[in-house]
Amino acid sequence: xxxxxxxxxxxxxxxxxxxxxxxxxxxxxxxxxxxxxxxxxxxxxxxxxxxxxxxxxxxxxxxxxxxxxxxxxxxxxxxxxxxxxxxxxxxxxxxxxxxxxxxxxxxxxxxxxxxxxxxxxxxxxxxxxxxxxxxxxxxxxxxxxxxxxxxxxxxxxxxxxxxxxxxxxxxxxxxxxxxxxxxxxxxxxxxxxxxxxxxxxxxxxxxxxxxxxxxxxxxxxxxxxxxxxxxxxxxxxxxxxxxxxxxxxxxxxxxxxxxxxxxxxxxxxxxxxxxxxxxxxxxxxxxxxxxxxxxxxxxxxxxxxxxxxxxxxxxxxxxxxxxxxxxxxxxxxxxxxxxxxxxxxxxxxxxxxxxxxxxxxxxxxxxxxxxxxxxxxxxxxxxxxxxxxxxxxxxxxxxxxxxxxxxxxxxxxxxxxxxxxxxxxxxxxxxxxxx
Numbered sequence: 001x002x003x004x005x006x007x008x009x010x011x012x013x014x015x016x017x018x019x020x021x022x023x024x025x026x027x028x029x030x031x032x033x034x035x036x037x038x039x040x041x042x043x044x045x046x047x048x049x050x051x052x053x054x055x056x057x058x059x060x061x062x063x064x065x066x067x068x069x070x071x072x073x074x075x076x077x078x079x080x081x082x083x084x085x086x087x088x089x090x091x092x093x094x095x096x097x098x099x100x101x102x103x104x105x106x107x108x109x110x111x112x113x114x115x116x117x118x119x120x121x122x123x124x125x126x127x128x129x130x131x132x133x134x135x136x137x138x139x140x141x142x143x144x145x146x147x148x149x150x151x152x153x154x155x156x157x158x159x160x161x162x163x164x165x166x167x168x169x170x171x172x173x174x175x176x177x178x179x180x181x182x183x184x185x186x187x188x189x190x191x192x193x194x195x196x197x198x199x200x201x202x203x204x205x206x207x208x209x210x211x212x213x214x215x216x217x218x219x220x221x222x223x224x225x226x227x228x229x230x231x232x233x234x235x236x237x238x239x240x241x242x243x244x245x246x247x248x249x250x251x252x253x254x255x256x257x258x259x260x261x262x263x264x265x266x267x268x269x270x271x272x273x274x275x276x277x278x279x280x281x282x283x284x285x286x287x288x289x290x291x292x293x294x295x296x297x298x299x300x301x302x303x304x305x306x307x308x309x310x311x312x313x314x315x316x317x318x319x320x321x322x323x324x325x326x327x328x329x330x331x332x333x334x335x336x337x338x339x340x341x342x343x344x345x346x347x348x349x350x351x352x353x354x355x356x357x358x359x360x361x362x363x364x365x366x367x368x369x370x371x372x373x374x375x376x377x378x379x380x381x382x383x384x385x386x387x388x389x390x391x392x393x394x395x396x397x398x399x400x401x402x403x404x405x406x407x408x409x410x411x412x413x414x415x416x417x418x419x420x421x422x423x424x425x426x427x428x429x430x431x432x433x434x435x
Contacts, residue, residue, distance in 0.1 A: 003141020007174025034387025289345025
């Protein structure tokens with residue numbers, strides 16, 4: 001999970017924070033930089049092709065590696081190819097081409113996330129999911145550190161082309177890991193089998209249809225319909241509120257994150273200073289936050305920790321507004337980044353545990369993709385307009401606005417805690433694995 005997490009975290013900043021620094025240096029307007037963040041909507045719609053990853057085998061590769069490993073490998077090769085394309089593109093002269101290569105990286109990276117999340121949940125029993133999530137976060141953040149600080153260092157000392165080529169080579173870490181791990185088993189509960197009887201009934205009632213049509217219909221019901229009906233059947237009336245909460249929980253930090261590097265550059269910080277403070281120093285604070293989040297989940301439950309994380313994320317965005325008024329000050333930058341990354345790490349640890357507890361391993365890839373897609377869909381759409389807000393109102397107003405959009409998540413956590421009357425996992429997480 002450490003190495004798979006690294007492979008998942010490596011592409012992320014190369015499409016967002018690090019790329020925004022490259023675009024800003026190339027003279028691209030902040031409005032266009034904001035629009036570039038929309039390539040991340042692929043993460044938010046990955047649920048559309050998650051059933052394919054969940055159920056469709058790849059020729060030859062699936063037979064040799066298994067379903068999860070084969071999809072991971074193809075996605076990792078796609079990421080590496082997209083990064084090579086970005087490395088060879090001048091964003092100032094070929095902005096559209098850069099956007100298309102970034103889109104390829106985003107699509108392949110989202111596909112990799114679907115398969116890794118499914119592997120993580122299926123590989124070990126649910127009592128180990130906390131450790132799996134913590135290790136995944138550590139690996140993801142190491143990849144994030146390399147593609148953030150590492151890429152900025154290389155760009156500062158050499159150039160952006162070498163930086164992105166090096167990141168493409170580092171995708172070999174994930175490829176090597178996929179070739180060494182073993183394929184997990186996929187246990188299915190009796191309740192799940194009963195719900196899938198609708199596939200059998202469909203086949204029985206459609207004997208008059210051509211065989212190919214019957215098989216396609218049965219696949220669609222089993223791969224697409226059943227995962228969604230299973231979730232709503234287990235969660236009942238709370239399902240809609242849970243989905244709304246998932247879609248809003250990260251809106252504050254994602255909205256703020258798009259303009260972070262342009263903000264640092266506009267304040268006068270060099271790329272090396274940005275890397276030292278926001279990526280290296282901030283990394284250790286984020287890991288401290290993730291570890292604290294894991295301890296708090298064990299001690300106080302998932303929902304209470306989610307509440308704390310939501311409040312801290314909103315509060316730290318207000319600190320960025322204060323930094324915008326202070327201006328260039330390396331000490332203030334370190335203090336604000338420390339608070340922001342600690343809050344983000346704490347919130348992420350609790351949120352991953354929460355999403356994993358909602359998942360039935362019979363539909364791991366599809367259900368987790370639904371949750372993680374909703375997690376970023378609305379935030380990415382809102383974040384795309386962040387450059388317009390900055391250009392029109394300035395950074396102080398923008399960070400206050402980014403904090404305000406995170407307030408609804410706090411009230412939704414309170415509602416879910418009262419409605420479910422639990423402090424830990426959601427009302428029904430027992431469907432994950434048979435006893």
